[in-house]
Amino acid sequence: MGRVLPFTGQEADPGVLLDVDNVTLQYKTDSRLVTATYQVDFQVHRGDRFVLLGPSGCGKSSLLKAVAGFIKPVEGQIRLNGAPVTGPGPDRMVVFQEFDQLLPWKTVFQNVMFPLRSRGVPKREAEDRAGTYIAKVGLDRFRDSYPHILSGGMKQRVAIARAMATEPEILLMDEPFAALDALTRRRMQEELLQLWDDVRFTVLFVTHSIEEAIIVGNRILVLSPHPGQVKAELNAHSYGHEKSEGFAALENRIHTMLFAEQNTAPAPKVTRAARP
Amino acid sequence: MTGSVQSHQQPLVPSIRPEFERDVLDAGVIGDISRPLSPWERLTGNTLARRIFILVLLGAAWQAYAVWSDNPLMFPTLSETLATLWTSLVDGQLLQRCLTSLRILLVGYAVGIAAAAVLTMLAVTTRFGNDLLSTLTSMFNPLPAIALLPLALLWFGLGEGSLTFVLVHAVLWPMALNTHSGFMGVSDTLRMAGQNYGLKGLRYVMLILVPAALPSILTGLKIGWAFAWRTLIAAELVFGVSSGAGGIGWFIYENRNQLEIPSVFAGLLMVIIIGLLVESVVFRSIEIYTVRKWGMQR
Incomplete structure (x- = not known):
């Protein structure tokens, strides 16, 4: 399904829909307090297919749940259309995994x-x-x-x-295709893009697959793990399912980013859990 | 890591074989891909038919043993029992007793379920309610309802009040326990989906938690029904029911005193028949139209 998307981000639609402002998320297990994300900020514009990408433990699902209103940030604020998010509601419908x-x-x-x-x-x-x-x-x-x-x-x-x-104002998708077989997953990605072409909605999409992020997203937020911090925000609006040279280059770039991080990341102030 | 057995032998290498492609056969050549089941297969697949077969088998064993032992005072035959059952039903005596029992039973059952609903509602919405329910059920669930009868007689006197009290006790705890564990078992995803719709409080409980926990709630209803039925018959055996119109337990007790043994058996059989009917008609149809249709239970 090769296609160049006409939507080019900020110039076409300057309106910020979702503003995640300096958000730190923590959750408690029986024995410890774990910091899932640390001072994450990003902005989703109307019509975005915004992808949160990162390895397991980067808090991407927690971020999505916070946007959905299931988790309250310990620091920072999440605003939808300028109004702070206080709890779950049907203006932010979630598709779970x-x-x-x-x-x-x-x-x-x-x-x-x-x-x-x-x-x-x-x-x-x-x-x-x-x-x-x-x-x-x-x-x-x-x-x-x-x-x-x-x-x-x-x-x-x-x-x-x-x-x-x-x-909804924004569709939240938490690794919706992760539990599907590879062939079905690919078809679902295509169908989602077709649906987007057809209806033009805003979606926040969580995945751990670099390939899926590039295919589905027009904008990718790369997160580092333990705790999740913003590593980069990249454009991917010109790539669909066809594997072009640019696709491979972007895939490589993100790959290097995620794996180089493992050796060079500065230790954050919070206690680190062991990396898997 | 390769196994130590092979470490000093040749490494295991798969042999390279020739490739091939085949044309698959036409479906018609293979024969039936799907065919309707034969009448016999359908009969053996029918639960009702199999159950009736078991009942017939048990009835035959009863009849055979009773004829062989030839002691109508101790063990009347099935045919004699059925005849007595029929006459007592026709003259209205047994039917009257059954209705008396059922009426009290339904009152106790309904009150017990309502109390269980309130307790579990409290338990899923507040932590205090949760602790209260856990403590109360672990205290009172093991306590046999019939053991409370002397106390109930003291408090409510000889009559329906006491019976209703022990019935409520018999229904409330197993019902509350099952409903609560059903609520606890509702998956996080389903809970979040419900909250995502903006449902809160009672609407959330009624529209999401109750249907999601329905298999456990039905189990609670079934166990509660059995406990109530048992408790009622036992309590009636002790003192019948006030105002002359005794229940079915009293019918059994009376006839035993008059050595009308076939009537005793007829009374017991009636208890069994009502139990079977409620289980296989009422609860089964509820299951078929709900949890089985929804694929929540096989």
Whole structure:
């Protein structure tokens, strides 16, 4: 699916949608306090396909959960449209990695309808929107099926349709394709890009795969691990699935960045956990 | 690390074999890819049919043993018991007793479930509620309901009040325990998905936690029902029910005193039949239309 995306970032749309400002995240286990990210800042613009990329332990999932409102930052602030994020809400719909995010007691159609109806969208409009987005992810034939008969890829498509149907300010995707097989994953990436071409939404996408980051994203935030700190913010808007020379060069650049970091990173003030 | 066995031998190298490609056979040549099951296969796959077969087998064993032992006072035959059951049902006596028992049972069951709902709701929303529920269930769950009967008689007198009290005790704890563990077992992803919709408080509990925990809640309902039924019959065997109209336990006790042994068996059989009906009709249909349809239980 070779294509050059017409969207070029700030010039086309100067509006900052999501502002993550100097955010430090910590969580407690039974025996210790772990710092997941340390003073991370980045800004997501309207229409961005913004990727958080880093090895495991860089706090990228924690950052996404903080944006979703499930974790409160110990330092800094997260603002959506200028208003601070205080808790979870349907203006920031999340697509999780796990397949069990759909409600098993509702059909595909009811699953997509549910957040619309619980937000008070009128029945007719909700039905129209649910139908539209189920069609967009190609699951028309399965709209009255229960989730347990669907394959992993289909469940993720439903989750995407469900999130898109609420027309959130920003779509949050937490390694949504990581649990899929390689062929399905590739197809899902293509479908996501097509959907983006079609609807033009803003998405914050978490992945640990450099390849996926370059394919899906137009802007990549590279994070270092233990705790997560911003390493770089890169452009990837000119790369799709076709492996060009530039693609390989960018892949290499990020690769070097992530692995060189292991030897030269300055020790942060917080206690480090052992690196896997 | 290579195994120590091979370290001093030749290293293991796979041999290189010729490649090949094949044309796969047409599906028609292979035969049936899928075919409808034969009537026999369908019959043996039917749970109800298999269960009925077991019941028939047990009934035959009963009849055979009773005929062989030939002692109607100790062990009447199945046919005699069924005949007695039929006449007592037809003359309305046994049916009346059953209805009396069931009415009290349903009141106790409903109150017990309501109390369990309040306790577990408290337990999932507050830490105090959680500690309270854990402490109370570990204290009272092992306490047999029937052991509270003397106390209940003291407090509520001889009558329905005491029976309802022990019934509530019998239902409340297993129900609360199962519901609570069901709530605890709801996955983080599902919880976050629910919160992501902006659901909070009671709406979150009713729309996300309750359906997600339904398999455990149903188990609690089933166990609660069995405990309640058992407790009621036992309590009635001790003192019947006030105002003359005794329940089914009292029916059994009375007939034993009058040495109407087939009626005793008929009463016991009635208890079993009601138990089977509730289990296989009520609970089973609830399961088929909910947790099985949703793929939450096989």
